[in-house]
Amino acid sequence: MTSTLDYVEQLPESVHRYSIIWIHGLGADGHDFAGITPALDLHEAGVHFIFPHAPLQPVTINGGMVMRAWYDILEMTLTRKVDEQGIYASSEAIHELIQMEINKGIPSENIVLAGFSQGGVIALHAGLRFPQKLGGIVALSTYLPTITQLETEASETNKTTPILMVHGSADSVVDIQAGKMARDGLVALGYPVQWLEFGMQHEVIYQEIEAIKKFIKQCFNQ
DSSP: OOOSSOEEEEOOSSSOOEEEEEEOOTTOOGGGGGGGHHHHTOTTTTEEEEEEOOOEEEEGGGTTEEEEOSSOBOOOSSSOOBOHHHHHHHHHHHHHHHHHHHHTTOOGGGEEEEEETHHHHHHHHHHTTOSSOOSEEEEESOOOTTHHHHHHHOOGGGTTOOEEEEEETTOSSSOHHHHHHHHHHHHHTTOOEEEEEESOOSSOOHHHHHHHHHHHHHHTTO
């Protein structure tokens, strides 16, 4: 299987044993998080990093400006009216990337999805619907507009997949209450969610990276 998405990749320095698919936010691209890998201290673990590029499309809240986006955002409210069809299409494209790694012989349990903002929506939506067990999901500064559908669409094999959610208490782009609504909804459905908040805006800070590193190493039994 080949991917319909273009991506940036960082090949493992040793034998390929694990994969991390890291999904960027609105208006960024796959290069956005490629520089984070040294701080994760996984260079000897045999990790293949994949940083996909979202498709180019007009975004309603930005005046119809064309940019890289995983789905259209129609309004800036706490719950956010969004293009759900776009979420499903982008998630299917992420499923292709996961399957591409599985086809290389990587067990699905050795694959982690990570995403920031819009990318966090896709990481949660795609990961919790993937039919094979994943190692973990990292969802940063994000929310989940399709949580209602998750009640009937969830993959039973990923009901126990560990989830790390991190949000900034000063986030002016994705209000922390939207993140907490997603967290509470997931917990109500029985998912094991680890929630962390920092006094940050819509960004990634050093303390957060340390928490992500610890979480991923636990997912990979490092």
